[in-house]
Amino acid sequence: MKWSLDYLDLRSIGADLLRNLWVILLAGAAAFLGITGAYSLRSTPEYASSATLAVTVKGNSSGSYASLSTAKELAEVFSEVFQSDTLRRLIVEDTGEEAAAGDLSIQLVAETNLMVLTATADSPRGAYRIIQSALDNYGAVSEHLFSNARLDTLKRPSIPYAPSNPTDVSGLRRLGTAAAVLLAAAVIALLSYCRFTVKKRETAKRQLDGRILGVIPYERKFRTLREARKRRKKTRALLISSRLVGAPFVESFRRAAAVLERRLRRQGQKVVVVTSVAENEGKSSVAANLALAFSQRGRRVLLIDGDMRKPALYRIFERKDTGRSLSDCLMGKCGLSDIRTEEAENLTVLHQFHGVSGTGALLAGEAMEALLAECRESADFILVDTPPMNVSADTEALLRHADAAVVTVRQDWTEAGAVNDAGDVIRKSRADFAGYLLNAFRAELPWTGRAYGYYGGYGNQGPRRTKAEEGGTPDGRA
Numbered sequence: 185m186k187w188s189l190d191y192l193d194l195r196s197i198g199a200d201l202l203r204n205l206w207v208i209l210l211a212g213a214a215a216f217l218g219i220t221g222a223y224s225l226r227s228t229p230e231y232a233s234s235a236t237l238a239v240t241v242k243g244n245s246s247g248s249y250a251s252l253s254t255a256k257e258l259a260e261v262f263s264e265v266f267q268s269d270t271l272r273r274l275i276v277e278d279t280g281e282e283a284a285a286g287d288l289s290i291q292l293v294a295e296t297n298l299m300v301l302t303a304t305a306d307s308p309r310g311a312y313r314i315i316q317s318a319l320d321n322y323g324a325v326s327e328h329l330f331s332n333a334r335l336d337t338l339k340r341p342s343i344p345y346a347p348s349n350p351t352d353v354s355g356l357r358r359l360g361t362a363a364a365v366l367l368a369a370a371v372i373a374l375l376s377y378c379r380f381t382v383k384k385r386e387t388a389k390r391q392l393d394g395r396i397l398g399v400i401p402y403e404r405k406f407r408t409l410r411e412a413r414k415r416r417k418k419t420r421a422l423l424i425s426s427r428l429v430g431a432p433f434v435e436s437f438r439r440a441a442a443v444l445e446r447r448l449r450r451q452g453q454k455v456v457v458v459t460s461v462a463e464n465e466g467k468s469s470v471a472a473n474l475a476l477a478f479s480q481r482g483r484r485v486l487l488i489d490g491d492m493r494k495p496a497l498y499r500i501f502e503r504k505d506t507g508r509s510l511s512d513c514l515m516g517k518c519g520l521s522d523i524r525t526e527e528a529e530n531l532t533v534l535h536q537f538h539g540v541s542g543t544g545a546l547l548a549g550e551a552m553e554a555l556l557a558e559c560r561e562s563a564d565f566i567l568v569d570t571p572p573m574n575v576s577a578d579t580e581a582l583l584r585h586a587d588a589a590v591v592t593v594r595q596d597w598t599e600a601g602a603v604n605d606a607g608d609v610i611r612k613s614r615a616d617f618a619g620y621l622l623n624a625f626r627a628e629l630p631w632t633g634r635a636y637g638y639y640g641g642y643g644n645q646g647p648r649r650t651k652a653e654e655g656g657t658p659d660g661r662a
Contacts, residue, residue, distance in 0.1 A: 287305075
């Protein structure tokens with residue numbers, strides 16, 4: 185496929201970013217912790233304890249300048265004493281291993297007799313013990329060199345509370361976290377763009393090998409938070425017979441039914457399989473609403489729940505288990521009249537109330553063929569809701585008895601290649617491939633200048649229907 189900006193859908197990218205927001209936040213947190221951990225492993229904290237010392241000459245009666253000059257010279261000698269190997273041995277004997285890992289340095293204050301003695305170690309306790317030991321033991325070394333000097337402590341050492349070499353990585357952490365967040369968002373956006381699903385009606389015409397029968401707008405089940413709280417325990421079905429759905433949603437199904445009916449009448453077909461490629465594409469709701477749209481046009485419609493592994497129509501129509509299902513009829517446990525349910529005027533439904541196994545043989549067998557043959561006599565159209573094609577082979581079994589098939593395609597849900605493969609499977613069967621019905625398509629962003637559905641709007645933006653519109657025709661007549 186040749187990629188172009190036509191396949192760029194900002195709404196889809198935005199939805200993917202929100203859906204994967206935890207990934208973006210996790211990437212930022214990982215970068216933050218990674219940078220912090222890397223610096224913690226690479227850098228070793230050092231603690232320093234310092235003391236300020238003054239060198240004075242004992243019993244010096246000469247002028248102050250001469251005394252200061254002599255003291256400065258003695259300070260240089262004392263600096264050598266503090267850095268001598270003899271003093272270090274004494275410190276090691278006094279403090280043990282702490283001195284071996286530490287260091288002792290001295291700095292002379294220019295043009296003064298002052299010097300600053302500093303001990304560094306990898307722990308506050310070690311630094312303090314080293315400098316304290318140096319001050320306690322320097323006399324044992326210096327007394328052999330001179331006796332006319334005195335070392336006074338002007339500022340005593342203290343235990344350090346913080347490292348002397350702090351590393352400020354806050355700026356780097358902010359930069360790294362921002363880069364990780366942007367990179368994760370960019371990767372998600374790129375994957376969203378490259379995902380070859382059906383995202384727009386314009387691109388659907390190029391992506392799908394078949395006719396598009398219509399576009400069903402996205403309709404919210406709950407329009408307000410208050411309504412969602414009231415109905416959180418019971419999810420209402422989106423049926424065009426309900427006054428709670430918007431007019432655009434209703435009109436889109438009426439148009440699709442009109443397009444499909446023209447094709448079926450032209451081909452002399454009655455039995456239509458409604459399927460999808462993957463789960464949760466809305467095929468059962470589409471089948472139910474197409475059946476209602478046909479019935480509102482005055483056609484006699486039979487809707488069959490052929491998804492006997494995971495039936496859904498009884499939930500959509502809010503029916504309780506009667507103890508008799510389609511599978512019971514096919515196995516000869518009851519008759520066709522025992523499972524017929526009148527859901528609306530001109531609409532009869534054959535429900536399946538519980539999941540069963542081994543449905544392939546039931547649906548492909550003679551019992552199903554005989555049931556459809558009997559129903560053809562009394563119905564104008566027969567719609568069969570089937571399992572997703574990538575989940576079960578039951579759809580292929582039902583295609584042996586069907587005249588046509590419609591594939592439901594949900595926006596940004598299934599790869600277009602898989603959808604086209606489903607169309608090819610239908611074409612190879614005895615059934616005619618009627619086309620695709622795009623489902624749950626959201627309105628495009630305002631600045632694109634494009635929209636789908638009734639009057640260019642969507643179900644969640646359209647008005648509620650009046651009682652007059654509850655009738656069977658688009659103009660509201662019963």
